[in-house]
Amino acid sequence: MNIMQGDEYDVNITLKDADGEPITEVGVTDVEIGIGSLTKTYSDGEVSYDSENKQWVFRLSQTETSGLKNGVLSFQVRVKFGGGDVVGAKLPSVGVSPSTSKEVL
Numbered sequence: 001m002n003i004m005q006g007d008e009y010d011v012n013i014t015l016k017d018a019d020g021e022p023i024t025e026v027g028v029t030d031v032e033i034g035i036g037s038l039t040k041t042y043s044d045g046e047v048s049y050d051s052e053n054k055q056w057v058f059r060l061s062q063t064e065t066s067g068l069k070n071g072v073l074s075f076q077v078r079v080k081f082g083g084g085d086v087v088g089a090k091l092p093s094v095g096v097s098p099s100t101s102k103e104v105l
Contacts, residue, residue, distance in 0.1 A: 036073035
């Protein structure tokens with residue numbers, strides 16, 4: 001995925017368990033999604049779950065993407081299940097391009 005500083009949109013993520021089944025909000029106590037130094041969690045209401053599309057939604061604001069460093073950033077997710085297990089995964093890296101404008105539209 002590539003983004004430009006100042007972009008704003010939802011990043012939709014499909015998570016699957018070891019058997020290839022979607023990980024939904026059922027049985028999950030938290031989901032943490034991070035791009036570079038920006039981290040948001042389900043428990044704080046910053047990450048949501050779209051049950052119709054079976055995807056986790058990570059909203060990026062213009063201000064947040066403007067604060068990301070240029071270059072290639074890590075993209076990861078960690079899921080905490082009701083039983084206490086926490087399982088993380090690296091997602092494909094995110095390329096961040098600089099914007100000449102720093103104004104929020």
